Amino acid sequence: MSDFILIHKEKNCSARLGKLITPRGQIDTPVFMPVGTQATVKALTVRDLDECGAQIILSNAYHLLLRPGPEIIKNAGGLHSFMGWKKPILTDSGGYQVFSLSLLRKVTDDGVAFQSHIDGQKHFLTPESVIEFQTLLGSDIIMPLDECVHYPCTEDHARIAANRTAAWAIRSKLSFNQLAASNNNRKLFGIVQGATFEHLRKESSNRIVDIGFDGYAIGGLSVGEPKDLLYNITQLTTQFLPEDKPRYLMGVGLPEDIIESVILGIDMFDCVAPTRYGRNGTAFTSTGKITVRNSIYAKDLKPLDEECNCYCCVNFSRSYLRHLFNTEEMLGPRLVSLHNVYFYQQLMRQIHKAITEDNLIEFKKKFFEKYFSEEIY
Amino acid sequence: MSDFILIHKEKNCSARLGKLITPRGQIDTPVFMPVGTQATVKALTVRDLDECGAQIILSNAYHLLLRPGPEIIKNAGGLHSFMGWKKPILTDSGGYQVFSLSLLRKVTDDGVAFQSHIDGQKHFLTPESVIEFQTLLGSDIIMPLDECVHYPCTEDHARIAANRTAAWAIRSKLSFNQLAASNNNRKLFGIVQGATFEHLRKESSNRIVDIGFDGYAIGGLSVGEPKDLLYNITQLTTQFLPEDKPRYLMGVGLPEDIIESVILGIDMFDCVAPTRYGRNGTAFTSTGKITVRNSIYAKDLKPLDEECNCYCCVNFSRSYLRHLFNTEEMLGPRLVSLHNVYFYQQLMRQIHKAITEDNLIEFKKKFFEKYFSEEIY
Numbered sequence: 164m165s166d167f168i169l170i171h172k173e174k175n176c177s178a179r180l181g182k183l184i185t186p187r188g189q190i191d192t193p194v195f196m197p198v199g200t201q202a203t204v205k206a207l208t209v210r211d212l213d214e215c216g217a218q219i220i221l222s223n224a225y226h227l228l229l230r231p232g233p234e235i236i237k238n239a240g241g242l243h244s245f246m247g248w249k250k251p252i253l254t255d256s257g258g259y260q261v262f263s264l265s266l267l268r269k270v271t272d273d274g275v276a277f278q279s280h281i282d283g284q285k286h287f288l289t290p291e292s293v294i295e296f297q298t299l300l301g302s303d304i305i306m307p308l309d310e311c312v313h314y315p316c317t318e319d320h321a322r323i324a325a326n327r328t329a330a331w332a333i334r335s336k337l338s339f340n341q342l343a344a345s346n347n348n349r350k351l352f353g354i355v356q357g358a359t360f361e362h363l364r365k366e367s368s369n370r371i372v373d374i375g376f377d378g379y380a381i382g383g384l385s386v387g388e389p390k391d392l393l394y395n396i397t398q399l400t401t402q403f404l405p406e407d408k409p410r411y412l413m414g415v416g417l418p419e420d421i422i423e424s425v426i427l428g429i430d431m432f433d434c435v436a437p438t439r440y441g442r443n444g445t446a447f448t449s450t451g452k453i454t455v456r457n458s459i460y461a462k463d464l465k466p467l468d469e470e471c472n473c474y475c476c477v478n479f480s481r482s483y484l485r486h487l488f489n490t491e492e493m494l495g496p497r498l499v500s501l502h503n504v505y506f507y508q509q510l511m512r513q514i515h516k517a518i519t520e521d522n523l524i525e526f527k528k529k530f531f532e533k534y535f536s537e538e539i540y
Numbered sequence: 541m542s543d544f545i546l547i548h549k550e551k552n553c554s555a556r557l558g559k560l561i562t563p564r565g566q567i568d569t570p571v572f573m574p575v576g577t578q579a580t581v582k583a584l585t586v587r588d589l590d591e592c593g594a595q596i597i598l599s600n601a602y603h604l605l606l607r608p609g610p611e612i613i614k615n616a617g618g619l620h621s622f623m624g625w626k627k628p629i630l631t632d633s634g635g636y637q638v639f640s641l642s643l644l645r646k647v648t649d650d651g652v653a654f655q656s657h658i659d660g661q662k663h664f665l666t667p668e669s670v671i672e673f674q675t676l677l678g679s680d681i682i683m684p685l686d687e688c689v690h691y692p693c694t695e696d697h698a699r700i701a702a703n704r705t706a707a708w709a710i711r712s713k714l715s716f717n718q719l720a721a722s723n724n725n726r727k728l729f730g731i732v733q734g735a736t737f738e739h740l741r742k743e744s745s746n747r748i749v750d751i752g753f754d755g756y757a758i759g760g761l762s763v764g765e766p767k768d769l770l771y772n773i774t775q776l777t778t779q780f781l782p783e784d785k786p787r788y789l790m791g792v793g794l795p796e797d798i799i800e801s802v803i804l805g806i807d808m809f810d811c812v813a814p815t816r817y818g819r820n821g822t823a824f825t826s827t828g829k830i831t832v833r834n835s836i837y838a839k840d841l842k843p844l845d846e847e848c849n850c851y852c853c854v855n856f857s858r859s860y861l862r863h864l865f866n867t868e869e870m871l872g873p874r875l876v877s878l879h880n881v882y883f884y885q886q887l888m889r890q891i892h893k894a895i896t897e898d899n900l901i902e903f904k905k906k907f908f909e910k911y912f913s914e915e916i917y
Contacts, residue, residue, distance in 0.1 A: 201867045201869055202863065203864060208871065208874075210851070230866060231859075235863065245857075462611075474587070478585075478624045483622055485608075492578055
């Protein structure tokens with residue numbers, strides 16, 4: 164039996180309900196994974212995450228490699244016990260961060276050399292070392308090393324990166340299989356690259372699918388391209404991915420992006436938006452984004468979102484939250500981050516319900532009408 | 541019947557167990573009040589405080605007057621509903637902050653003029669306006685405006701300040717009584733001043749007690765004086781205070797100060813130490829203070845305190861906490877603040893038990909042996 168079970172296919176679009184079975188429990192898809200870059204979803208405890216209904220979180224191999232480093236996580240018995248999170252964890256390979264954060268990087272077919280953005284220390288990542296590190300972390304879903312390109316980039320550059328990603332994917336799978344005895348049903352996903360070039364996306368999809376993985380990620384999007392290009396490439400790529408495996412759109416996105424992409428057949432998402440916006444005092448609500456510092460909220464006794472049942476909305480007013488941000492109290496970022504993560508999880512629950520009822524297109528229409536109805540402060 | 545009930549007097553020292561009845565519930569004394577300067581105990585939610593066992597918190601009228609200001613708190617229906625805390629709140633008068641934080645202050649017998657340390661705006665506080673503001677806040681225990689002096693200060697200066705404090709105390713009580721109809725059993729405490737001069741302390745105590753208050757605070761200590769002077773003046777002053785009213789040692793203190801002062805007959809404490817130390821990564825534990833950033837904790841899988849049952853100690857290791865501080869993750873200050881507030885509440889529970897068993901002197905000995913046994917990192 165497959166570890167990904169399709170429960171229901173929406174009648175009016177490509178959305179699906181599924182169950183992904185991992186070493187640490189089942190995940191109901193479509194799923195949004197809050198991002199715990201440095202072994203913590205910023206400002207939140209694992210109890211907060213549980214209470215929001217998070218089923219799985221993402222953590223970043225690049226950051227964990229630099230701090231605290233493999234020895235300290237190994238000493239703790241892996242990432243789960245280090246950070247106290249008992250449910251599944253997906254770790255990315257660090258590829259994206261190497262290409263966006265690190266200094267003096269040099270890519271060869273063998274791997275990528277770079278200097279830490281923190282202390283300048285030299286590191287060398289290979290497809291194999293990346294699999295080994297994520298195995299040490301105890302990840303439930305492992306992502307292979309890939310080469311990411313910026314937007315925009317030339318076709319030549321995109322082709323070279325996609326080819327290298329495919330070659331690395333083969334080595335990653337070999338390495339993963341060699342470690343399989345200790346793998347305990349953990350998953351290895353493949354990553355499709357190809358930037359915004361349709362034929363490269365098709366070619367990359369076919370090569371990655373031919374190698375064969377437990378799930379397929381669409382990488383290299385949400386890097387600054389226009390929205391229509393994000394949706395078009397997602398739609399295009401999805402049709403080359405097998406129906407019976409989970410599809411993961413990396414780094415996406417805002418609530419509207421998630422709804423659109425679920426409609427296109429995407430099952431998994433991650434994004435820093437809920438916590439990053441939360442730290443800056445912007446809340447996602449059913450009536451759109453609101454910036455709690457705004458003076459119009461000075462005496463507003465309503466919760467951030469009148470439809471929300473999170474700890475923040477049940478207990479605190481916009482007036483109080485504005486005061487917390489004005490006085491730079493840590494409780495402000497904490498409460499708005501909590502609300503935003505809850506809002507995302509609640510959105511996924513609403514999406515599940517709509518798919519079950521073959522009603523997702525209508526849900527999207529109603530959600531957007533309300534979400535984009537008010538002026539955004 | 542009095543609103544302060546003495547439950548038990550320790551046989552071997554001056555410690556007492558009591559119950560203080562306030563508009564929002566009974567408080568078991570001796571009690572430690574976590575400090576919520578700006579309508580939030582820094583980094584903690586009211587749920588965290590509940591779970592630590594906090595019975596009452598302190599908030600600062602000076603800070604609340606400046607931000608968010610009376611209008612916004614009044615609009616929320618008072619401080620309790622503004623910040624979501626349902627148990628008692630004691631508010632200080634702002635006197636201490638006016639004398640330690642504000643700019644260009646000018647004290648006259650009428651009151652004190654000062655400029656906000658935030659935006660330079662001019663304010664004028666009188667004993668009456670301070671009572672009115674705390675009534676607006678909905679405080680359960682109100683502190684009158686007093687004049688604080690620095691340590692060291694001249695005897696002349698200390699005498700003038702103590703005299704003015706006594707004169708203001710009379711006006712405060714009159715003002716409080718005029719507002720009594722809306723007071724709903726809230727308390728007004730008197731504040732003894734006199735710096736470190738014994739005869740001034742005696743004189744101030746007698747004058748304040750003669751006016752008659754619901755409880756008596758010892759102000760002007762914990763301002764930089766040596767420990768023996770803190771204890772001596774506390775002991776001296778306490779003997780001039782009536783036995784049947786609660787005694788509050790303002791701004792004290794570290795765990796050792798609290799134990800020593802309970803032995804001298806003090807019933808109430810407040811201090812920023814648990815949250816301020818927590819934000820900086822210093823934890824109070826049964827074996828002394830530890831600085832979690834220290835490299836000796838890099839692979840230490842023990843909790844902060846092996847005897848502690850707080851959320852932090854049950855779930856997270858020193859190794860993980862050190863990582864959080866090293867990577868400047870907000871969860872670090874949050875978890876160590878939570879632990880420290882819990883540690884203080886747990887200390888008070890231990891003190892209660894020891895008083896009940898007439899065993900406080902022995903408890904102190906054992907606590908100190910352990911607390912001061914290890915080298916402090």
